Amino acid sequence: AYGDCQIEYYIIYVKYDPSSRNWPPVADAGGPYMGKIGEDITFDGSGSYDADDNIISYSWNFGDGSSGEGVNPKHHYSHEGKFTARLTVTDAEGEYGVDEAMVYIDETPPTVEIEKPKERFLYILDTEIMSLLFKTRIIGGITIEASATDTISEISKVEFYLDDELMETDYEWPYQWYWGKSSFGNHVIKVIAYDSAGNSASDEMKVWVMI
Ligand SMILES: [Ca+2]
Ligand SMILES: [Ca+2]
Ligand SMILES: [Ca+2]
Missing domain, CATH: 2.60.40.10 (Immunoglobulins)
Structure with missing residues (x-):
């Protein structure tokens, strides 16, 4: 103590070795996507990234009970509606990132x-x-x-x-x-x-x- 003023010191030790750190990948599901019933929609996961550049899989859930793989899979929907497509990207270390995109299958006029x-x-x-x-x-x-x-x-x-x-x-x-x-x-x-x-x-x- 120094007068009324108290000064405290904190020392924090951080063990940091950049070469051993694996960054989790970041998913980007693109979109929003628009389409008609039965029309192929090309999804775009190419905005996903990983600081270590080690993404090994792109896994899609299209929100209608079906799924797909790859950076740019195609999928069509069998009925109208608003769907949420979810992309999961996984890296070589098993860490993953998730993103969602809206899909509008719309044939009804406003x-x-x-x-x-x-x-x-x-x-x-x-x-x-x-x-x-x-x-x-x-x-x-x-x-x-x-x-x-x-x-x-x-x-x-x-x-x-x-x-x-x-x-x-x-x-x-x-x-x-x-x-x-x-x-x-x-x-x-x-x-x-x-x-x-x-x-x-x-x-x-x-x-x-x-x-
Ligand atoms: Ca990584
Ligand atoms: Ca509409
Ligand atoms: Ca206006």
Whole structure:
């Protein structure tokens, strides 16, 4: 002790011999993987590594009850769904590493709906005013909004079309396009949503505008 201040010393001895140390391998299962029923999917375990460079096996469990071997095995699934593939890499010393990847077998289109504007409503300067007995009327710029969901994989993008011309591609929820370009008369708004497996669905609405 030195005054109120206590100083303590710790000495830690570490036995370290780099040449005798075996590093466990690190698995990388790649992915996420997408596909259709019966379609061969090529898995990619090539991102796996081992500091001693002594991986001797790549063993896959595809998540549907079947398994495979190798860096790039092929496998197909017999039904739709979300699967978890697990890769185990083992080195010459018997140490191993594990990684998982999602597999989406998706043939089902997403669901998409134009939420704003609503059918048979009047909008003035991006604000909903009142319901109408006839088709939607839009006066001034408006933010077109769509909802899109997918039951198996994920929504990858939502496209907004005006009279079949692509105006905006939105990759992130909320899915929106601000229609501020000067327009007059009857137009068709169309929205197409894509899931991450490439399936698509659309919704459209006829509107009368004065922007
Ligand atoms: Ca090793
Ligand atoms: Ca889907
Ligand atoms: Ca967005």
